[in-house]
Amino acid sequence: MDLFEIKGRPYLVVIDYFSNFTEVDYLSKTTSGQVITILKKQFARFGIPTTIVSDNGPQFSSDEFRQFTTKWGINHMVSSPNHPQGNGKAESAVKVIKNMIKKTLQDGRDQYEALLELRNTPTQNTGLSPTEIMFGRKTRSMIPSINTKQKVPNAKATELRSARKQSVKKCYDRRAKNLPPLGSGDSVYFEHKQGQHWKLGKVKERISERAYIVKSQEGVPYRRNRSHMRPTSVNVQIRDMSPPRELLNFDKLAETKTVVPTRTPNTVELSMNSDNLVSECEPIKTEQKRVEPITRPKRTTREPAYLKDFVR
16 A cells, blocks of 8 residues: 555555555545544455555554554555565556546546446456456446456466466566675665665664665664665774763762851951951952954964074
């Protein structure tokens, strides 16, 4: 699942991995609570899925969404930042739905009718529509159909899909290779932001087959995909950004007593008429040299040696 916007209106796209059946819902608010409400309605129609795949959006990484998936017994998988291939099924669905909505807005057509026909359109890898795979039959649409009660065996769809995947995998593997895994403490260069220079860091832990937690030199942790990391022989030092704390010895502080000056009977009282009182109370004048502010650095100049005996 994924979120997208068209003309300032946010939408939630949910696609089934097995049948490619797509659900599109408008969001009045882009909050975790609104997303959870939409998902509950969909789960009431189709059942609770075993696994949900999404990106690292704030709606999906909040504590409220985590509690929802835990309560409903759903395994929530999150793709690495700056790696849309990890959520490729939803990303491709977003492109199709965006294109569909833009065309309906341009032509003034009904968006729900377009979505109905999209679900009834057979796909290339199976030759069956998402609706046929999901419900085992064709649904009635605006386009006339001969047989609307044709039963579709799921085994056939699975075989066709597997053959299609193997064909795509064979073509992709010609120019791809497996990257060696990284261990904890390895020095790496990792992609900080797209389009910027890569930063130095150290691998903290490996959280999945291709996802790692990397610490930058500033001590900030990042989640990155293996394709966004390159090992290096540079010795990376992680800075400790926590402020130093002073250790106080409370035992010594307790032993320290505050001395309060008291008046003793032998205190010498000075007469207010004494002439020495004024002189003693006068502040001592000290000569203060005027320090001129340095506006810019000056070069130190020295006379040449042959002018040493010159009399001015």
